[in-house]
Amino acid sequence: MASLGLYLHIPFCAAICHYCNFNRFLLDDDLKRRYVPALAQEVLNAGAREAAAADGDVPVDTIYFGGGTPSLLEPVDVDRLLDACRRAFRVAGDAEVSLEANPESISVERLAGFRDAGVNRLSMGVQSFRDEELGRLGRLHSAQRADEAYALARSAGFDNISLDLMLWLPEQSLADWMQSVDHLITLGPEHASFYMLEVYPHSPLRELMARSRWSQAPDDDVAEMYLAALERLDAAGYEQYEISNVARGGRRARHNLKYWTDGEWLGFGCGAHSTRHGVRWKQVTSAAEYVSRIETGADLVIERRILSPQERLEERLFTGLRLSDGIDLAEVAREGGVDVWQRYGNDLSPHLDAGLLVREAERLRLTRQGMLLAHEVMAVFV
Numbered sequence: 001m002a003s004l005g006l007y008l009h010i011p012f013c014a015a016i017c018h019y020c021n022f023n024r025f026l027l028d029d030d031l032k033r034r035y036v037p038a039l040a041q042e043v044l045n046a047g048a049r050e051a052a053a054a055d056g057d058v059p060v061d062t063i064y065f066g067g068g069t070p071s072l073l074e075p076v077d078v079d080r081l082l083d084a085c086r087r088a089f090r091v092a093g094d095a096e097v098s099l100e101a102n103p104e105s106i107s108v109e110r111l112a113g114f115r116d117a118g119v120n121r122l123s124m125g126v127q128s129f130r131d132e133e134l135g136r137l138g139r140l141h142s143a144q145r146a147d148e149a150y151a152l153a154r155s156a157g158f159d160n161i162s163l164d165l166m167l168w169l170p171e172q173s174l175a176d177w178m179q180s181v182d183h184l185i186t187l188g189p190e191h192a193s194f195y196m197l198e199v200y201p202h203s204p205l206r207e208l209m210a211r212s213r214w215s216q217a218p219d220d221d222v223a224e225m226y227l228a229a230l231e232r233l234d235a236a237g238y239e240q241y242e243i244s245n246v247a248r249g250g251r252r253a254r255h256n257l258k259y260w261t262d263g264e265w266l267g268f269g270c271g272a273h274s275t276r277h278g279v280r281w282k283q284v285t286s287a288a289e290y291v292s293r294i295e296t297g298a299d300l301v302i303e304r305r306i307l308s309p310q311e312r313l314e315e316r317l318f319t320g321l322r323l324s325d326g327i328d329l330a331e332v333a334r335e336g337g338v339d340v341w342q343r344y345g346n347d348l349s350p351h352l353d354a355g356l357l358v359r360e361a362e363r364l365r366l367t368r369q370g371m372l373l374a375h376e377v378m379a380v381f382v
């Protein structure tokens with residue numbers, strides 16, 4: 001029986017970063033005070049529904065507090081929410097319990113409280129170890145504050161920490177980027193994620209870039225940034241297991257792996273998505289609307305669709321390609337009844353010839369060069 005993941009969305013942020021496209025709202029203490037009990041209630045309601053279902057005793061092996069800025073929660077809030085998870089679901093004793101934290105919003109007391117509540121993995125949004133880059137992004141913390149926050153997390157006992165970095169920042173050179181990568185390696189987190197900045201059409205960052213005449217490096221340079229970082233991380237003992245993620249000591253992000261391996265999860269909170277029993281749904285995005293719907297017992301779902309067998313197959317193939325292990329063709333044939341090579345071989349072959357893909361026995365995976373052009377290769381499946 002596959003285990004379930006639980007995702008809890010905490011949409012509040014102390015300030016809105018110039019580039020942000022997530023479902024988040026400026027912190028409103030009154031709304032936050034109503035949001036936490038509403039979220040706990042939603043978890044309990046979902047647990048009751050699961051318990052009533054025929055296969056209702058599915059264990060939960062990952063819980064993820066994402067945002068927004070979950071580290072703006074008080075430890076007592078996190079404790080209340082985790083208590084609701086444990087009361088509503090059969091949470092495994094060794095479950096991975098992750099919480100996203102921003103460097104400016106944590107203190108040693110708060111971190112100790114999160115740990116006491118049961119959080120055992122911290123994912124810290126550092127983005128850069130260079131102050132001028134952090135300033136351009138509108139982040140509230142400095143590089144020094146990120147170092148201090150990391151040290152606080154270690155002293156609070158966290159032995160599973162992930163740091164996020166962003167590349168392709170305005171005015172960022174290869175040397176600038178590698179300075180952040182090297183700094184991260186010096187700190188030595190168990191896990192790291194790195195994302196390319198996407199400048200959305202109506203974001204304040206786009207305007208700022210135009211006004212300040214900031215530009216992003218050309219495509220060839222960003223490819224070099226990506227590859228150089230991975231080489232440096234390889235040499236430091238990190239294993240790349242996904243396009244944007246590396247880990248060492250086997251500390252892959254178990255929750256996120258569910259998204260890439262046809263797993264199932266229940267998402268709680270405003271804007272959260274869930275995938276369960278072949279159905280995907282999305283909840284109302286406004287935090288205020290979410291709270292009022294919980295308080296009045298109204299339906300939270302704004303979109304729901306049953307995934308067709310073809311959609312599930314496509315998703316399994318293109319998310320599988322994100323992983324360094326790639327796709328197990330024999331497994332897809334066994335479980336999905338599809339010979340991938342027969343169906344897609346003609347379209348995949350040019351990518352093999354171009355060195356973007358490799359086929360090793362029953363595995364199909366992207367090369368690093370292929371990871372840079374993943375969207376082109378994945379387009380074969382949709």
Ligand code: SF4
Binds near residue numbers: 012022024102
């Ligand atoms: S902290 Fe994260 S979620 Fe909040 S505004 Fe910044 S990027 Fe967006």
